[in-house]
Amino acid sequence: MSADRAPSAAPESASGSASVDYQPFAHLTAPNAELYRAIMGVFVAEKERFTVHLRPEDVHRLLPADPGVDADDTVKALDRLAEWGNLRPDPDTGRVTAVEDFYRRRYIYQLTRAGEAAEEALAAYDSGLGRRGSLQSVALADIAARLRELLAWADPASDAAEPDPALVHRALRDLAGRFGELADNARAFMGSLQRTIDLHDAEVEAFLAYKDRLIDYLERFIADLITTGSEIARLLSDLERTGPSGARAVDPLLTAAADREAADTLPGEEQGADDAARAAALAEWHRRWDGLRGWFLSAPDHEPQAKLLRSAARSAIPQLLAVVAALNERRSGRSDRSADFRVLARWFAEAPDDASRHRLWRSAFGLHPARHLTVDSETLQAREDEPETATTPWDRARPVHISPQLRRTGQYERRGRPRKVADRSAERRRLAEHARKQAEETAAARARLDTGGRIRLSDVAELDPAAFGLFLGLLGDALAHWAYDSRETSTTSNDGGLRIRMRALGDGATAEIATPDGVFRGPDHIVEITDLEGRAATP
Amino acid sequence: MTTGTRTEDQTRAEVRRAARALLREPLLRGGGRTADDFRLVRQHARELREWFDRNTGWGLHVDSETARLRKTPGAPDDATHPARETGGARLPFTRRRYVLLCLALAVLERSENQIALGRLAEQVVLEAADPALAEAGISFTLEERSERGDLVAVVRLLTRLGVIALVAGDDEDYLRSTGDALYDVRRRVLAGLLAGGVGPSTVAAGTDGDRLAALTADPVLESMDSADLRNRRLRHTLTRRLIDDPVLYYGTLTEEESAYLASQRTAITSRITELTGLVAEARAEGIAMVDPDDDLTDVRMPEKGTHGHVTLLLAEYLASGPPRPVPRAELEEQVRGFARQYGGHWSKTAKEPGAEAELVHRAVEKLEALALVRTATEADGTRSVRALPALARFAVGAAVVRGGSATDPTDEQEPRR
Numbered sequence: 001m002s003a004d005r006a007p008s009a010a011p012e013s014a015s016g017s018a019s020v021d022y023q024p025f026a027h028l029t030a031p032n033a034e035l036y037r038a039i040m041g042v043f044v045a046e047k048e049r050f051t052v053h054l055r056p057e058d059v060h061r062l063l064p065a066d067p068g069v070d071a072d073d074t075v076k077a078l079d080r081l082a083e084w085g086n087l088r089p090d091p092d093t094g095r096v097t098a099v100e101d102f103y104r105r106r107y108i109y110q111l112t113r114a115g116e117a118a119e120e121a122l123a124a125y126d127s128g129l130g131r132r133g134s135l136q137s138v139a140l141a142d143i144a145a146r147l148r149e150l151l152a153w154a155d156p157a158s159d160a161a162e163p164d165p166a167l168v169h170r171a172l173r174d175l176a177g178r179f180g181e182l183a184d185n186a187r188a189f190m191g192s193l194q195r196t197i198d199l200h201d202a203e204v205e206a207f208l209a210y211k212d213r214l215i216d217y218l219e220r221f222i223a224d225l226i227t228t229g230s231e232i233a234r235l236l237s238d239l240e241r242t243g244p245s246g247a248r249a250v251d252p253l254l255t256a257a258a259d260r261e262a263a264d265t266l267p268g269e270e271q272g273a274d275d276a277a278r279a280a281a282l283a284e285w286h287r288r289w290d291g292l293r294g295w296f297l298s299a300p301d302h303e304p305q306a307k308l309l310r311s312a313a314r315s316a317i318p319q320l321l322a323v324v325a326a327l328n329e330r331r332s333g334r335s336d337r338s339a340d341f342r343v344l345a346r347w348f349a350e351a352p353d354d355a356s357r358h359r360l361w362r363s364a365f366g367l368h369p370a371r372h373l374t375v376d377s378e379t380l381q382a383r384e385d386e387p388e389t390a391t392t393p394w395d396r397a398r399p400v401h402i403s404p405q406l407r408r409t410g411q412y413e414r415r416g417r418p419r420k421v422a423d424r425s426a427e428r429r430r431l432a433e434h435a436r437k438q439a440e441e442t443a444a445a446r447a448r449l450d451t452g453g454r455i456r457l458s459d460v461a462e463l464d465p466a467a468f469g470l471f472l473g474l475l476g477d478a479l480a481h482w483a484y485d486s487r488e489t490s491t492t493s494n495d496g497g498l499r500i501r502m503r504a505l506g507d508g509a510t511a512e513i514a515t516p517d518g519v520f521r522g523p524d525h526i527v528e529i530t531d532l533e534g535r536a537a538t539p
Numbered sequence: 540m541t542t543g544t545r546t547e548d549q550t551r552a553e554v555r556r557a558a559r560a561l562l563r564e565p566l567l568r569g570g571g572r573t574a575d576d577f578r579l580v581r582q583h584a585r586e587l588r589e590w591f592d593r594n595t596g597w598g599l600h601v602d603s604e605t606a607r608l609r610k611t612p613g614a615p616d617d618a619t620h621p622a623r624e625t626g627g628a629r630l631p632f633t634r635r636r637y638v639l640l641c642l643a644l645a646v647l648e649r650s651e652n653q654i655a656l657g658r659l660a661e662q663v664v665l666e667a668a669d670p671a672l673a674e675a676g677i678s679f680t681l682e683e684r685s686e687r688g689d690l691v692a693v694v695r696l697l698t699r700l701g702v703i704a705l706v707a708g709d710d711e712d713y714l715r716s717t718g719d720a721l722y723d724v725r726r727r728v729l730a731g732l733l734a735g736g737v738g739p740s741t742v743a744a745g746t747d748g749d750r751l752a753a754l755t756a757d758p759v760l761e762s763m764d765s766a767d768l769r770n771r772r773l774r775h776t777l778t779r780r781l782i783d784d785p786v787l788y789y790g791t792l793t794e795e796e797s798a799y800l801a802s803q804r805t806a807i808t809s810r811i812t813e814l815t816g817l818v819a820e821a822r823a824e825g826i827a828m829v830d831p832d833d834d835l836t837d838v839r840m841p842e843k844g845t846h847g848h849v850t851l852l853l854a855e856y857l858a859s860g861p862p863r864p865v866p867r868a869e870l871e872e873q874v875r876g877f878a879r880q881y882g883g884h885w886s887k888t889a890k891e892p893g894a895e896a897e898l899v900h901r902a903v904e905k906l907e908a909l910a911l912v913r914t915a916t917e918a919d920g921t922r923s924v925r926a927l928p929a930l931a932r933f934a935v936g937a938a939v940v941r942g943g944s945a946t947d948p949t950d951e952q953e954p955r956r
Contacts, residue, residue, distance in 0.1 A: 336648075336738075336740075337648050337729075337730070337733070337738070338645045338648040338649050339645075339738075339740040340733060340738045340739045340740045341641045341642070341644040341645035341648060342641070342642070342645045342666065342669065342740070343739040343740045343742070344641040344739050345637075345638045345641035345642050345645065345666075345669075345672065346669070346671045346672060346675065347739065347747075347750055348634065348637035348638045348641060349634065349638050349671075349672050349675035349676070349677045350675045350747075351634070351747055352747065354618075354621075354631070354633070354634070355618035356618070356747050357621075357632070357634060357637050358618040358619070358620060358621040358622075358631065359615060359616060359617065359618050359751060360637075360747075360750070360751065360754075361620070361621060361622050361632070361637065362612055362615070362617065362620040363611060363612055363615045363734075363735070363751050363754045363755050364733060364734065364735060364739065364754050365622075365732060365733065365734055366565060366609055366610035366611050366612070366734025366735070367565055367566060367610075367622075367700065367732075367734075368565075368610070368612075368620040368783075368837075369562070369563045369564060369565075369835075369836070369837040370562035370563060370782065370783045370835050370836065371620075371783070371784065371785050371836045371837055371838055371908065371909065372785055372817060372827070372828055372829060372830040372835050372836045373785050373786070373820075373827050373829045373830070373836075373840065373909060373929070373932065374829060374830050374831075374833040374836070374839070374840070374841075375818060375820070375829040375830065375831055376831070376833075377831065380818065380831060390804070390821035390822065390823075391823050392822055392823060393822060393823040393824060393928065393931075394822045394823070394824060394928040394929050394930075394931040394932060395858075395928065395931035395934070397822060397931070397932075399931065399932050399933060399934045399935075400932050400933065402841055402851070402933070406841055406843065406848075406851070407851065407935075408881070408884075409848070409881070409884040410843055410844060410845060410847060410848025410849075410851075410881070410884050410885070411843050411844075411884065412843050
């Protein structure tokens with residue numbers, strides 16, 4: 001910093017160059033940035049009170065109380081700021097009352113345009129970053145009120161013939177402004193909510209203090225959004241309704257606002273410039289209107305923003321509660337299973353090595369399988385035959401039997417051998433064949449026994465061994481069923497394959513049946529043998 | 540009369556199967572893979588509960604969906620039972636995975652009945668913001684693929700345990716950041732996950748060993764003191780070790796435990812035999828409850844395949860000399876020799892040069908898990924392996940193949956040493 005540097009360094013050129021190289025922002029990164037910002041803050045605040053020039057002593061007096069800054073520092077800082085183009089020094093022509101003051105360099109300072117723009121930018125930056133985001137139920141009410149106003153003007157049935165364009169314009173501007181705020185805030189809110197919930201470096205106390213109010217607030221907002229939001233949606237649809245002329249009710253209002261805006265612009269030299277300005281203004285209003293509608297009304301291709309906001313706010317509540325629960329549990333040290341697992345996590349983290357972690361796992365969870373050495377039946381048998389006492393050391397006892405095969409190759413069986421044991425298909429085939437043949441023989445014997453009607457037993461004459469075997473069995477069944485005083489009987493064989501009816505003749509005649517093994521004799525009977533299975537199969 | 544006896548035998552066999560199933564897998568579910576075992580356990584729950592309560596102090600909880608035997612180890616200093624990933628190389632869990640597992644469980648405990656993997660991840664990150672974890676040097680953002688991989692490994696273990704069940708989606712998609720997966724949360728299983736009677740959050744102990752002791756303590760038995768209860772505690776500890784661990788060496792017992800075991804050995808082992816079919820192999824140095832059915836274990840010996848073969852050969856080698864610390868390098872040298880001799884039967888990768896270290900590592904891990912060897916780092920920094928007495932079970936016996944007199948015990952002992 002140089003005191004002898006010409007303070008009259010052309011202010012205009014300074015601000016001109018600043019617009020190119022952003023000199024007015026230089027003080028942000030300089031040492032002493034805090035002081036510079038504080039001084040600029042003084043100028044901005046004074047400007048709001050319409051004070052244009054400030055003397056160094058005024059600046060020093062207005063600075064936030066800070067013992068580290070004396071009057072000289074302030075003057076030096078003011079000069080630096082003038083150098084960067086934020087301030088413009090002008091010679092102070094006021095009276096002085098002391099000689100030394102007269103000899104001191106005397107200037108008064110005012111903000112340059114560049115300095116002012118820099119301050120505005122910084123203010124916007126700060127508020128943008130610092131914004132936690134808030135949801136405005138008030139904004140919703142305002143929007144609804146403006147829409148009601150607009151609807152009253154747009155209603156052709158209303159007696160107010162022609163709405164005042166100035167009023168319409170103001171209402172629409174207000175509407176657009178409120179809506180813009182609402183949208184900005186909602187965006188900021190979503191962002192800050194996520195930051196709150198993530199809570200990586202949790203400021204626990206602050207969060208817990210804040211959360212009840214936050215949840216309250218969210219619930220209120222959701223309620224408002226539902227009630228006021230639906231009213232707004234209804235008003236919007238009313239304003240969108242097309243009249244007999246085919247235009248929407250809101251269109252004349254938008255046109256009126258655009259007309260009024262166009263009238264404010266400077267008159268153009270060329271013919272048609274006015275029309276162009278009007279068209280541009282109208283297009284702008286249509287865009288704003290569409291934005292508003294998109295917020296509250298659903299279109300086929302997108303959900304209304306309000307609905308998305310509502311669901312985001314709603315899902316934020318359980319998420320917040322989860323964070324609260326987690327924090328509370330972590331703080332309270334209450335013992336439940338969740339706390340148990342958390343403590344275990346810490347123990348695992350603190351354990352000195354893998355081995356101790358494995359031990360901890362086994363002791364805490366106990367999910368390990370039992371583990372045992374094996375013994376084979378040969379070894380067991382040998383031990384039973386020749387028991388070894390419990391005082392035998394392991395290396396004096398017989399070792400377990402290990403198959404030489406396993407010892408040599410690491411495999412239990414020679415390759416390919418197990419198949420030989422498993423394959424019994426040949427035997428099964430033979431058995432099946434045997435069963436089939438037996439069934440066939442029985443069927444044939446039955447068919448031969450079938451008498452096809454009533455005949456005398458003596459007419460049977462001859463039977464082969466298979467058929468005769470069946471016949472004997474059948475005869476046994478029939479005789480067993482023969483009631484004491486009856487002359488005839490009827491029965492079915494045990495397997496249900498044959499039915500026999502017999503009637504005693506009592507004429508003393510003898511029937512003879514010849515078989516290859518000998519002759520069967522007995523009193524003659526009338527018999528009827530029916531092959532039930534064969535009959536059932538053939539028809 | 541005869542039918543009555545048969546039913547009794549049948550019941551005995553069923554109880555045995557149920558008990559073995561519980562010892563093999565202490566958390567059984569009514570559906571899926573373990574459904575049959577669960578049904579058996581449920582059927583005989585009363586008898587099993589009484590047995591375990593009386594002899595081991597382990598609680599058996601059975602409801603309509605799960606059966607859980609709350610096994611706490613008799614000797615908490617065994618580090619050979621890590622949690623393992625469910626697929627691939629079945630690697631033991633790392634520090635991060637263990638921590639993630641517990642945080643995930645803490646989240647599930649509080650969650651709704653369904654949870655998406657992405658949501659689970661968010662909440663785990665939130666839980667991980669605990670200053671105590673940060674102090675221990677653990678932090679999760681779950682933004683890196685490797686971190687998501689850890690979470691997926693945890694989720695797969697939880698799925699296998701039945702704590703959660705996949706409803707839709709795929710954890711692979713989550714891993715690749717291309718999608719998400721949705722799970723049902725099974726509260727009943729979750730509720731039974733911790734084994735001990737003492738909630739870790741009530742334990743104030745600050746050191747590792749104290750924490751383990753507190754977890755495995757039985758608050759009811761500890762709080763009272765009488766000869767009867769002391770004996771009961773001894774019985775529980777000894778039975779736990781016998782029924783769960785491969786070998787109980789007398790050298791690892793306290794004086795009190797030794798005295799009790801000396802007088803009760805037969806009673807304890809025969810009760811175990813009756814329940815499980817395990818047979819006591821009592822020797823001068825200790826007791827092993829050995830399994831004639833060879834399926835009540837997660838580590839098998841002998842076992843077929845290359846690794847089983849190498850393990851067997853190394854066991855024989857270690858059992859063949861007087862006990863001494865054998866450096867790993869020596870074992871690797873041996874394996875190179877085995878490879879020349881038996882390599883024809885081995886897998887291709889096992890025969891590649893440089894595979895010895897891995898082969899020895901796996902074999903020693905197995906022998907250590909079966910309490911057959913102990914590993915240590917010697918004073919000079921070399922890592923060594925020392926045979927434990929039961930390893931002698933696997934010494935090469937008499938010339939069973941060549942000599943004819945294998946049954947002669949004198950014949951058998953001489954050539955071994």
